[in-house]
Amino acid sequence: MELSLMDISLKVIFGFFLLFFITKILGKTTINQLTPFDFISAIVLSEFLGNGIYEERVSLLYIIYTVLLWGILMILMEKILLKYKGFRAFLEGNPSIIIRDGRIDRNQLKKNRMNINQLLSLLRQSEIFSVREVAFAILESNGSISVLKKSKYQKVTNKDLQLPEQPTYLSSTLIIDGEILEDNIKALGFNETWLSSQLATNGVNSSEEVLYADWINNDGIYIIPYHT
Template identity: 50%
Template sequence: MNFVDITIESLFGFAALFVMTKVLGKTQITQITAFDFIAALVLGELVGNALYDDEVGILQIGFAVFIWSVLIYVTEIITEKFKGTRNLLEGHPSLVIHKGKIDRNQLKKNNLDINQLQHLLRSKDVFSMREVEYAILETDGTISVLKKTPYQSVTQLDLNLPPAPVPLPTTLITDGEVLWDNLEEAGLSENWLKQQLQTQNVKDPKEVLYAEYKHGDTELYILSF
């Protein structure tokens, strides 16, 4: 097999897998179930092995990707229509900490030890078991945590404060390049941007690694190179 054939089949395999991901949706990336994991391994092997097999061409790669795409899609439809199949095909969340106590049986069922549990908790900014009231091991391997009342963050509702609007920050400069579309969408002008840069002793946007504007702020947030 020559380099041209490898290049063509690589591009085709990449495009086919990319289209499959787009069609099946983002949840195939963020919420990996056991079936999704197997499918990802098989698809990777199919495309990878096909690149160096002289007897396998674009049609065979396309057909294999198509078959697996159909299987994944049908599985998603089945889990949506028939709730009883979800535990088998997608798994179910496990309550590993209940009312502040670790459920050792659930840890064993999920092949999870204390060190791994601590690692998952730290990923949620929990560094002490005493802070946790409930912890749920999700089907994708992540953990959801509900802290005990003394360790929960105070909200405006707790303080009886009126709700305040939450503005969405807008990126205006990245890697020294001004995002003119974002600037226009935010209702800002080039002169305004220049003035903001000058007030922070920035002579040229090329000196800025990142600049962010949030409605209501009087000053542009700038990170220089």
């Protein structure tokens, strides 16, 4: 028995609103912010719907059940990542510094299965056409690249103003969602006592009150409390 236009229409209409509903719940993540897991999940979800529409043996009820179940699993995963910060690095990956102090870190390139041509392509997409302009480049977990230029190549440069070149420092994240990043603090040569002192100086009693905080050597600490 062949599918009628009514059957196909019902499957498409219900599938459309199911995907719309799930997308609204998951939030406003853009394509550039998708992690590999998000990308694959979205493809699988669309395949469930696409294959079910023209399959005679798959009823509308099965499509609704399958899409809803997969959507619920995606939503649960998002909730887990929001609640349990320890899972984020495992499931989403960590950013990698692939250019440090103007030097390409070949070990990080190999670790991320990237070659020089791919790196140069990403830099060009960031309007950088020579590695000599880059002080730091960070490969994000979604595959995009974030670049901090050397001071003399920044838009309003010391070179243009005929000022002596200043060292460029990379910011170090100290607190995310109230959680202290101990490894970053130790890498700076500080400890939690120092961090508590910095927070107190800025009128913050505890790291649990902080949504985000970072440190730059030549600019000090920057704090965003949960309630501003």
